[in-house]
Every structure is written in structure tokens, then in C-alpha cells.
Amino acid sequence: MKKILVNILCSFIPNKLKRDNLRKKLMKDKYYELEIKIEELRRQIIPFKPENYIFNGKNNKLFIWDNNKNIYVETTKVIPGLNITINGDNNLIRIGCPEIIQGLNIILDGSSHFVSIGKHTENYEGFIRNATIYLADFTGLGGCEFIIGDNVRINKNVLFVVTEHNNKCIIGNCCRFAEDSIVFAADGHSVVDKDTKELLNRANKTLVIGDYCWIGFRAFLTKNASLAHHTIVGAMGVVTKRFDQPYSIVAGNPAKIVKTGVERINCMPDEYEILKKNNKL
Numbered sequence: 001m002k003k004i005l006v007n008i009l010c011s012f013i014p015n016k017l018k019r020d021n022l023r024k025k026l027m028k029d030k031y032y033e034l035e036i037k038i039e040e041l042r043r044q045i046i047p048f049k050p051e052n053y054i055f056n057g058k059n060n061k062l063f064i065w066d067n068n069k070n071i072y073v074e075t076t077k078v079i080p081g082l083n084i085t086i087n088g089d090n091n092l093i094r095i096g097c098p099e100i101i102q103g104l105n106i107i108l109d110g111s112s113h114f115v116s117i118g119k120h121t122e123n124y125e126g127f128i129r130n131a132t133i134y135l136a137d138f139t140g141l142g143g144c145e146f147i148i149g150d151n152v153r154i155n156k157n158v159l160f161v162v163t164e165h166n167n168k169c170i171i172g173n174c175c176r177f178a179e180d181s182i183v184f185a186a187d188g189h190s191v192v193d194k195d196t197k198e199l200l201n202r203a204n205k206t207l208v209i210g211d212y213c214w215i216g217f218r219a220f221l222t223k224n225a226s227l228a229h230h231t232i233v234g235a236m237g238v239v240t241k242r243f244d245q246p247y248s249i250v251a252g253n254p255a256k257i258v259k260t261g262v263e264r265i266n267c268m269p270d271e272y273e274i275l276k277k278n279n280k281l
Helices: 002-010 016-027 030-044 269-277
Strands: 053-056 061-066 071-074 082-087 092-095 104-109 114-117 131-136 145-148 159-163 168-171 182-185 207-209 231-233 248-251 256-260
Touching: 131 145, 145 159, 159 168, 168 182, 182 207
Parallel strands: 053 082, 061 092, 082 104, 092 114, 104 131, 114 145, 131 159, 145 168, 159 182, 168 207, 231 248
Antiparallel strands: 061 071, 248 256
């Protein structure tokens, strides 16, 4: 009740700073002080505007697709919204459509890694928003690969991680990744048998996501996972194994098939009903 009355009283003060100070004085509430502090920190966050390339090593290259020449062309040109940090040698990054990048960090630790992001080839409105791609190998051998196809949609705060020598993550065409989803094609630490010291958690299969897959909000794909074409992963689903049946929904922790014979259509439900009614599907 006290908080309600204080909020009503303070609502008549037009100046936000004075309003906040009065509310703080009246409430004398440590939780409210914490809320104010959090809000101050949020206002201090710098918008995502990376446009830096840091190449620490030899023979590291960036190629972008040139429509006029119909080939990938090596460049040092700054792509707005793209940030690259490389610590190692002989790494290659290939980007098919820089126009879709609205915020992307690519971080490569180690040598001989390969990153490929496909082109934008159809009416699909591809975009990459504030995502991070991280490849790392600490053996000195390197060789991790991250390949994603054409017409991708990657929403905010999506993380892709590929570590371990020669490990790969391959993502098909026309896939969509909802906010905060994670594709983690490795483990951050070793898990071993206590007695035999045998390593138990190596990533020994390529993580594969088929064409037209939809990875839901805060979904998590672990090493060795696989999704067939046209698979939908439910929100906060944790995919720990291989799913070979296309046109399916998988959900839960660990994820399992909850429905088959389904297909994602690239439009909102209301829009779909109108298109269906007018026979425009």
C-alpha cells in the first residue's frame, strides 16, 4: 500500500530526476534503490555498433560475395555492424550478403578456422541481429568450421560456439533463430571417467540443422545434436541428440518429438488466414 501511495504522489512531479529522488526518500527501500541502479546501468549500455576488425596473426582473410563479379572477393572493407577478432593464422571468413548484418561478432581463437554465411536469394527478409559466432581450438591444430546457408534470420543475442579440433556446425537454408537461443557444438570443460581417466564428452559428430528449421526462444542445442529439415524446436527446448524425422516439433528438456506432420510458414497467423482464404498460398 505504501508503494502505491508513493507512486501516486510522485506521479504529479513532471521532472523525472526529482520524481525519482522523492520516491527514493519516501520509500527508503533498498530494493527500490537497486531498481534505480539497474535502470541507470541500462541507460549506460552502448548500442551495438561494432565495425572493427582485429587480425592478430598471419594470412587471415575476409571474403564477401560480389554480385557484379559473381564470385567471393577478398576485402578489408568495413561492413557496418560487423566486428571480427582473430587470434591465430590462416583463418577464413566468407559472407554472402553483408546487407543482412545488423550486429554480428565473429571471434576466432586458433588457426585454420572457417566461417561461411550464405546469401540472400529470395523474398525472405534475412537478417542477423546482435549475434555472436565463436570458434576456438587450443591444441594448435585448429580447423573448426561454422557454415550457415542462405536466407537466414538470426534474432537478438543468439550464440554459436564451435570448439575442439576439426569440429563442425552446419546450418541449412531459410532457418530462423529466435532471441537468446544457443547452438553449442562442444563442451567448455572435459568430463572423464574417475577411474580410467577416459574422456567422455568429446564432440564426435557434426552438429547439423536442416533447411527451414525454426529454433525457438531460448532453445539450446548441444554437441552432436542434429535436426532434420523443417524441424521446429519449442521455446527453451534442450536438444541433446539427433532427430531425423522432418516436419516435426521437438520440445522439452531433454527435447523429444511432440508432434509430426507440421510445417512452418513464413508469415503471421492472421496473415496466413487471409492468404488461405484468398487462395494465395
